[in-house]
Structures are given as structure tokens and as C-alpha cells.
Amino acid sequence: MTRILSTIGIAICFVTGTVPAYAALQIQNWTLENGARVLFVENRTIPMLDVSVEFDAGARRDPAGKAGLAAFTNGMLARGVLAVATEPALSEAQVSDAFADTAAQRSGAAGSERAGVSLRTLSSPAERDASLTLLARLLAQPSFPEGILARDKARTIANLKDELTKPEAIADKAFWKALYGNHPYGQQASVESVAAISRADVLEFHRSHYVADRAVIALIGDISRPEADAIAQQLTRRLPHSTAALPAMPDVPPAHAEELRIPHPASQAHILIGAPALQRNDPDYFTLTVGNYILGGGGFVSRLTREVREKRGLSYSIYSYFSPMLQPGPFQIGLQTSKAQADDALKVVRSTLTTFLQDGPSQAELKAAKDNLIGGFALRIDNNRKILDNIAAIGFYQLPLDYLDTWTANIAKVTTADIRAAFARKVALDKLVTVVVGVDQKK
Numbered sequence: 001m002t003r004i005l006s007t008i009g010i011a012i013c014f015v016t017g018t019v020p021a022y023a024a025l026q027i028q029n030w031t032l033e034n035g036a037r038v039l040f041v042e043n044r045t046i047p048m049l050d051v052s053v054e055f056d057a058g059a060r061r062d063p064a065g066k067a068g069l070a071a072f073t074n075g076m077l078a079r080g081v082l083a084v085a086t087e088p089a090l091s092e093a094q095v096s097d098a099f100a101d102t103a104a105q106r107s108g109a110a111g112s113e114r115a116g117v118s119l120r121t122l123s124s125p126a127e128r129d130a131s132l133t134l135l136a137r138l139l140a141q142p143s144f145p146e147g148i149l150a151r152d153k154a155r156t157i158a159n160l161k162d163e164l165t166k167p168e169a170i171a172d173k174a175f176w177k178a179l180y181g182n183h184p185y186g187q188q189a190s191v192e193s194v195a196a197i198s199r200a201d202v203l204e205f206h207r208s209h210y211v212a213d214r215a216v217i218a219l220i221g222d223i224s225r226p227e228a229d230a231i232a233q234q235l236t237r238r239l240p241h242s243t244a245a246l247p248a249m250p251d252v253p254p255a256h257a258e259e260l261r262i263p264h265p266a267s268q269a270h271i272l273i274g275a276p277a278l279q280r281n282d283p284d285y286f287t288l289t290v291g292n293y294i295l296g297g298g299g300f301v302s303r304l305t306r307e308v309r310e311k312r313g314l315s316y317s318i319y320s321y322f323s324p325m326l327q328p329g330p331f332q333i334g335l336q337t338s339k340a341q342a343d344d345a346l347k348v349v350r351s352t353l354t355t356f357l358q359d360g361p362s363q364a365e366l367k368a369a370k371d372n373l374i375g376g377f378a379l380r381i382d383n384n385r386k387i388l389d390n391i392a393a394i395g396f397y398q399l400p401l402d403y404l405d406t407w408t409a410n411i412a413k414v415t416t417a418d419i420r421a422a423f424a425r426k427v428a429l430d431k432l433v434t435v436v437v438g439v440d441q442k443k
Contacts, residue, residue, distance in 0.1 A: 025041045025381075025387065025391075025404060026041065026042065027039055027040070027041055027391055027394070027401050027404070028040045028041070028042075028225060028228075029395075029401055030229070032212075032229075032232055032233060032236065034212040034213060034233075034236055034237075034239075034241065035212055035213025035214070035215075035241070036212050036213065036215040036216070036217055036232060036236045037215070037216050037217065037395055038217045038218075038219070038228065038229070038232045039216075039217070039218045039219070039391045039392070039394060039395045040218075040219045040220070040225065040228040041219070041220040041387060041391060042220075042221075042223065042224065042225065042228075043220050043221055043222065043384060043387075044222050045222075046221075046222065046384075047122060047123045047124065047222050048120060048121070048122060048123055048221050048222060048384065049119075049120070049121050049122075049123045049128055049219065049220075049221035049222060049223055049231075050118070050119070050120050050219070050220050050221055050384045050385060050387075050388045051118065051119050051121075051132075051135075051217065051218065051219045051220075051221075051231065051235070051388075052116055052117065052118040052119075052217070052218045052388055052392045053116050053117055053118075053135075053139060053215055053216070053217050053235055053236070054114045054115065054116030054215070054216045054218075054392055054395075054396055055114065055115060055116055055209055055210055055211070055214050055215060055216070056113065056114060056209065056214055056246060056396075057070055057073070057074070057110065057114065057115040057116070057205070057209035057210060058070055058110055058111045058112050058113040058114050058115050059071065059110065059111065059112050059113075059184070059187060059189075060112055060113055060184035060185060060187075060249065061184070061205075061209060061246070062184070062187055062193075063201070063205075065193060065196060066193050066196050066197050066201060067187040067188055067189045067190065067193040067194075068156065068189035068190075068193055068194045068197060069197050069201055069202065069205050070110045070115055070205065070209075071110040071115075071189070072149070072152065072153075072156075072194075072197055072202055073110070073115075073202050073205045073206050073209075073210075074108050074109065074110035074115045074116070074117075075108065075110070075152060076142060076144050076148070076149060076152065076202060077108055077117060077138045077139065077142045078092065078095050078096070078106065078108065078138055078142075079092045079095075079142070079143070079144065079145055079148045079149075079152075080092050080095065080142065080143035080144070080145050080148070081095060081134075081137045081138060081141050081142060081143055082141040082142070082143045084137075084141055087137065089143065090137075092145075092148060095134070095138070098130070098134050099131060099134065101130075102121060102122070102126075102127040102128075102130045102131045103121075103122060103127065104119060104120065104121040104122070104127070104131035105119070105120040105121075106118070106119050106131075106135065106138075107119075112185060112325065113325060113326055113396075114216075114396050115209075116216075117135065117138065117139065118388070119131060119132070119135050120384075120385070123221055123222035123223060128223075132231055132234060132235065133234070135235065136234055136235050136236075136237070136238055137238070139210060139235065139236075139238070139239060140210075140238030140239050141238065142206065144199055144202050144203060144206075146199050149197075149199055149202065153194055153195065153197065156189075156194050157191050157194055157195060160189065160190060160191050160194065161191060167264045167266045167268070167270045167437040167438055168270055168437075170262060170264065170270075170437050171262075171270040171271075171272050171435050171436075171437040172272070173188050174260055174262060174435045174437070175272040175274070175330075175332075175433065175435045176188065176330075178258055178260060178433045178435065179255075179274065179275060179276055179330055179433055180252065180253065180276070181253050183249075183250055183251075183252055183253060184249060184250075185252065185325070185327070185329075207240065208242075208246075209246075210239060211239055211240055211241055211242040212236040212237075212239040212240065212241055213241050213242055214242060214246075215235075215236050215239065216392065216395040216396050217232045217235060217236070217395075218388055218391045218392040218395055219231065219232070219388075220384050220387050220388050220391065221384060249326075249327060251327075252276045252327050252328045253276075254431075255275040255276055255428065255431035255432075255433075256431055256433075257430055257431050257432060257433070258433045258434070259433075259434040259435075259436070260433075260434070260435045260436070261436045261439055261440065262435070262436070262437045262438075263438075263439070263440050264437050264438045266437075266438050267338065267339065267438075268336045268337065268338060268339070268438060269336065269337055269338070269339050269341075269342035269345075269436055269437065269438035269439050270334075270336050270435075270436070270437040270438055271333075271334065271335050271336070271337065271342065271345065271346065271349075271434070271435070271436050271437075272332060272333070272334050272433075272434070272435045273332070273333040273334075273349065273350075273432055273433070273434045273435075274330045274331045274332035274333060274432060274433060275330065275331055275427070275428070275431050275432050275433060276327075276328040276329065276330055276331075277322055277328055277329065277330060277331035277426040277427060278322045278323070278324045278325075278328060278329055278331065278426060279324060279325065279326065279327060279328055279329070280324040280325060280326060280329075280397045280399075281397065281398075281399070282324065284422040284425065284426060285324060286407075286410040286411055286414060287414050287418045287419055287421075287422040288322050288419075288422050288423070288426065289322075289373065289411065290366070290369050290370060290373065290411060290414045290419060291360075291361065291414075291419035291422060291423055292320055292321060292322055293369040293372065293373060294356075294361045294365045294366070294369050294419075295320050295353070295356050296318060296319050296320025296321070296333060297319065297320060297321055298369060298372065301368065301372075302319075302320075303352055303356060303365075304318045304319070304320060304333065304335075304349065304352055304353075305317070305318055307348055307351075307352045308335065308345060308348050308349060308352070312344075312348060314337050314341050314344060314345040314348060315335045315336060315337045315345060316336070317335065317336075318333070318334070318335035318349070319333070319334055319335070320332065320333045320334075322426075326397070331426060331427055333349060333353070335349070339438055339439050342436060342438070342439050343439075346434070346436070350429070353427075353429065354429060356423070357420070357423050357424065357427060357429065359420075360416045360417070360419050360420035360423075361416055361419055362416070363416065366414070366415070366416055366419070370411055370412060370414065373411050374408045374411055374412065377407070377408060381404075390404065
């Protein structure tokens with residue numbers, strides 16, 4: 001299954017901000033009586049409203065042996081709606097047509113940790129009310145039709161079988177399994193696990209996880225605070241309340257060195273290197289953001305690109321990033337190279353990483369990285385959709401409301417010594433997993 005949302009790395013800077021950005025955004029935050037948390041930014045520049053509703057309902061909550069259930073539950077929300085009181089049942093096609101009639105755009109996603117729905121609608125009352133009413137029904141009254149579930153399972157199984165032939169998918173699955181083992185982060189949807197999912201499983205997952213008191217609602221657009229409060233209540237009023245706490249997650253297993261070489265007929269070797277490293281609320285986040293930009297997150301100006309591509313021509317592209325999660329998410333280096341050059345590329349990558357860990361960046365590299373990260377912030381919140389993503393993440397990960405306000409200040413104060421110390425805490429050369437797909441195992 002494609003990992004969505006929860007594997008956005010530091011190289012992309014999933015949540016970023018500047019001092020003027022927070023002041024201008026004026027994030028308002030409150031909790032409804034039913035326990036749902038709301039984050040709202042009023043923006044009257046265009047007559048639109050963007051809203052998302054998310055839950056702790058990602059893949060890490062999949063039951064043992066049924067990996068893929070979280071994604072199925074989320075994907076099935078729009079497949080049909082039950083009849084309730086005076087509201088008629090709606091088919092998949094009728095749901096789609098109803099959103100189209102109001103020019104609304106609905107989407108849904110389930111990642112490793114969170115899952116939910118989002119909506120972009122006109123802010124005019126008639127269109128807004130119609131689309132939000134339908135969204136509330138999707139969240140609380142999905143019909144989960146048996147026939148469509150069977151159809152979607154068949155499609156997913158076909159896709160999974162296809163992935164078994166693709167080196168990049170093989171590498172990704174092997175990498176996450178090697179890093180996390182039997183931890184929920186390491187669960188992989190398979191032909192067998194998807195085939196085992198029943199409609200009863202989907203119903204139970206929805207009942208247990210799509211609950212009002214664990215909802216995080218983010219809104220930005222052409223509405224007032226009282227209207228935002230009314231919309232948040234409307235979207236969660238029909239949802240049940242949780243009857244028990246969600247099971248605690250086990251600890252992420254300690255990092256350990258391992259090299260996996262998986263034969264494949266592809267002309268290119270696909271290489272992934274990394275280890276569990278970073279939680280979302282870790283104080284090293286900003287330091288690692290800057291340090292990783294220098295190491296491999298800065299594209300053509302990064303060290304890995306310079307050493308592997310520019311100097312030696314061993315790969316067209318190479319990257320590194322941290323994926324911060326509720327529990328330690330991975331530090332990852334990735335590249336593709338010709339099979340004949342795979343071992344040479346690995347040597348250069350490891351040598352470059354070793355030098356970076358020992359010496360850290362230069363002052364010139366540090367200044368260039370901070371200038372780029374700070375100067376480029378405006379492009380990361382230049383539309384409502386991007387802002388919605390930011391405030392949704394702030395809500396889900398319970399980051400400070402001034403997170404955007406202080407982001408550039410936190411980037412600006414990073415030093416070379418900070419970077420060396422943070423990388424020493426998070427990346428151990430003798431505990432990295434290496435996955436190489438496309439070359440024979442060493443004898």
C-alpha cells in the first residue's frame with residue numbers, strides 16, 4: 001500500500017512557518033463539547049472553504065493479519081450512504097454527483113498514522129451547506145456496500161501483485177519491514193491480508209476509530225469563528241463517542257545493522273539506507289531539518305548529490321530525509337544506480353555520511369541552507385490547501401499553536417555544533433539497515 005501523509009520527510013518540511021505567517025494566519029483553537037478539537041484560520045481573500053477531519057485511524061491501527069483495513073475503511077467512505085430518517089440512501093454515483101452539483105472537491109486518505117477526509121467548497125451558504133451535510137453523512141453513515149468492497153479488494157489485490165514485480169516497491173516494503181519488524185509501522189498490506197478483510201471488519205474499524213472525541217478538524221476560508229464552530233459541530237454531531245481507549249503502541253524496536261540484497265532483473269539497483277530516528281515532537285527537529293538539507297535534502301546543492309552524482313556520475317538523483325512520526329520515524333537515504341556500480345555507490349554514500357557525522361557542515365553550507373529554508377517558506381503556505389495541511393498536522397501532532405510563528409527563528413539559531421550533536425544522537429553508522437534490490441547477494 002502506498003504510504004500517504006505520515007511518511008512526509010523533513011526534506012519536504014511538512015509543517016513550516018515564519019513569524020509573519022503565524023501572525024497573519026491567526027490560528028484559533030478550541031475543543032467542542034463532544035471532545036473534537038478544532039483549528040481555524042479565517043481567510044476572506046477568496047470565496048472558498050477548505051476543511052479536513054482526521055482521526056488516529058491510519059495503518060498502524062490495522063489488526064494483525066489484516067493490514068490494509070485502515071486504507072479500505074477510508075476509501076469506502078464515499079462508496080455509499082445509508083438512509084437515515086428523512087435522508088435517502090445514496091449510491092457511490094449519487095455521492096459523486098452530489099458533490100459535483102455544488103462544485104465541491106472531496107478527497108480522503110489513510111497514512112501510517114492518521115486518516116480522514118477533506119473538502120473544498122464554495123463559501124456561499126447554499127453550496128457550502130449542501131456539501132458539508134453530505135460530508136457529515138459520509139463520515140457517520142457510510143453503507144460500505146458488499147459488492148463494492150469485493151470490487152475494491154480485487155483491484156487492490158491486482159495492484160499488490162503488480163507491486164511484487166517492481167523493484168522500488170520491493171525495496172520499500174523490505175526496508176520498512178527490516179526497520180520495524182513486527183511493530184505496526186512494519187505491517188505491509190499483502191494479497192493475503194487484503195483477502196482476509198470482510199465487511200464486518202470495515203464496520204468495526206469505522207465504529208472504533210471514526211469517533212467524535214478523537215476527531216481533529218481543520219478549517220480555513222471565508223467564514224467566521226461562529227460559523228466554523230457550527231460547521232465543526234455539524235461534521236461530528238452524528239459520530240459516535242469512543243467506548244474504550246485505543247491500544248497503546250509497542251515501542252519501536254532498537255535499530256540494528258542489516259544488509260539485504262534482493263535479486264531483480266531490472267537494469268538499475270534500488271538502494272535504501274536508514275534506521276528509526278525521529279519523533280514528531282523531538283527538540284532536534286529543526287536542527288535535523290537544516291542538517292538534512294545540507295546532507296541530502298537540498299537537491300543539487302546537497303553533499304550526497306555532489307559526491308555521488310556530480311563528482312562520480314553514479315546516480316541521476318539521490319536524497320535523504322527524516323520522516324518524523326508519533327514514534328521514531330525513519331531516517332532514509334535513497335538512490336538508484338546501475339547494477340555494476342551499486343557497490344561503488346554504496347561506498348561513496350557511506351563515506352559521505354561518515355564524514356558528515358564526524359565533521360558536520362561548513363559555515364558556508366550552514367548559511368546557504370538556512371537562507372534557502374527561511375527564504376523559501378512563503379511558497380510552502382501560498383494557498384489554502386497548503387495552510388490546511390499545516391494546521392491539520394499541528395492539530396494531530398499537538399504542536400504548539402505558535403509553531404508557524406517560531407519556525408524561522410528555530411531554523412535561524414541552528415549551529416554547526418548543534419547539527420553534529422543531533423545527528424550523533426539520531427544516526428548511528430553501525431545500526432543502519434541497507435536494502436539493495438537488483439543485485440545478487442554477496443557470497
